[in-house]
Amino acid sequence: GAVVSQHPSWVICKSGTSVKIECRSLDFQATTMFWYRQFPKQSLMLMATSNEGSKATYEQGVEKDKFLINHASLTLSTLTVTSAHPEDSSFYICSASPEETQYFGPGTRLLVL
Amino acid sequence: AQKITQTQPGMFVQEKEAVTLDCTYDTSDQSYGLFWYKQPSSGEMIFLIYQGSYDEQNATEGRYSLNFQKARKSANLVISASQLGDSAMYFCAMREGEDSSYKLIFGSGTRLLVRP
Numbered sequence: 001g002a003v004v005s006q007h008p009s010w011v012i013c014k015s016g017t018s019v020k021i022e023c024r025s026l027d028f029q030a031t032t033m034f035w036y037r038q039f040p041k042q043s044l045m046l047m048a049t050s051n052e053g054s055k056a057t058y059e060q061g062v063e064k065d066k067f068l069i070n071h072a073s074l075t076l077s078t079l080t081v082t083s084a085h086p087e088d089s090s091f092y093i094c095s096a097s098p099e100e101t102q103y104f105g106p107g108t109r110l111l112v113l
Numbered sequence: 114a115q116k117i118t119q120t121q122p123g124m125f126v127q128e129k130e131a132v133t134l135d136c137t138y139d140t141s142d143q144s145y146g147l148f149w150y151k152q153p154s155s156g157e158m159i160f161l162i163y164q165g166s167y168d169e170q171n172a173t174e175g176r177y178s179l180n181f182q183k184a185r186k187s188a189n190l191v192i193s194a195s196q197l198g199d200s201a202m203y204f205c206a207m208r209e210g211e212d213s214s215y216k217l218i219f220g221s222g223t224r225l226l227v228r229p
Contacts, residue, residue, distance in 0.1 A: 001160055034216060043204060043219045044158075091156055095217075100146055100165070100208075102217055104158035 002028050002098045006105030013084055014113055021079045021108045023050075023094030029074035030096035035067075038091040038107075050077040050094075084112045116140065117207050119220035126195045127228050133180070134190040134223045136205030142166075145209050147188040148217065149179065152202040161203075164188060192225075200227045 003026040011019050023033055031052045036044040048069050049057040056069035066088075068080040077096075081088050093107040118137045126132035138147065149161040164172045164179045172179040180189040192199055205220040 038156075043221050046216050046218075049216060093156070093158060095158070101148070101160055101163050102208075103160060104150070107156045107158075109156070 001101070002026075002096070002103045004094065004096050004103050004105040006094055006108055008108060009106060010109050010111075012111045012113065015085050016083055019081045019084055019110060021081075021092055021094075021110075023077045023079070023096070023105050025075045025096045025098070028096075028098035030077075030098070031074060033071060033077040033094055033096045034102065035069065035077070035079050036093045036095070038093060044093065047079075052077075081110065084110070086112045088112050116218045117205055117220035119205055119223050121223045122221070123224045123226070125226050125228060126192075126199075128197060129194055131191060131193045132195055132225065134192070134203050134205075134225065136188045136190065136220060138186050138188060138205075138207050140186075140207065140209055142209045145207055147179070147181070148206040148208070149177070149188075149190045150204045150206065151199075152204060152222075154201070158204070162190065195227045197227050197229060200225060 005024045007022045033050040035047045037047050038044050046059050047062045050069045050071040052071045058064045071077040089112045095102040095104045145166045147164045151159040162172050162174045162177045162179050164181045171181050176193045178191045202222045202224050204222045206217040208215050
């Protein structure tokens with residue numbers, strides 16, 4: 001299957017700092033990438049759809065100023081959690097599709113102290 | 114109404130036996146896709162199997178098969194010859210439409226534990 005990488009895999013930061021997470025499609029180009037959030041023992045919740053060269057589409061209830069998404073190239077999308085707070089601590093995971101199947105990155109665990 | 118329903122929060126299976134994980138879906142689209150993913154404790158989402166709404170044959174991938182019953186709107190995952198490494202969370206997901214840029218809707222998941 002296709003390979004999607006994500007960096008970093010772990011982040012621990014202080015409250016009030018911003019954290020950037022990168023999602024890369026390694027062996028295919030992706031005009032669209034997806035960002036999900038997952039709380040412990042829960043399912044994946046779609047946060048936003050990242051569109052190369054245009055603005056991201058955010059799901060209802062997701063603050064676009066809090067979670068900044070930039071899809072600057074066909075292989076890279078970034079999610080920046082701005083002014084992170086403890087309630088932003090979660091597992092963030094991205095995905096992309098070379099064909100009909102979505103492949104996921106390994107995820108990023110964020111802990112805000 | 115929920116789009117994807119997984120009614121089994123947890124399942125046990127004996128090693129080497131087969132197990133079926135249930136998934137029902139709700140859509141008015143004629144064209145859609147159904148997926149199963151495995152999530153081990155490490156957190157990564159591993160793609161297992163895909164079924165398109167127009168596929169007449171049930172999808173199979175090694176020990177995984179998808180029991181697709183379109184009229185009943187069910188897409189159950191069958192794992193044959195269970196292995197200890199199959200212990201994980203399993204998520205059913207649906208994409209409405211043909212375009213791969215469409216988002217996935219996930220079920221609540223089923224935790225499978227394989228007993229030695």
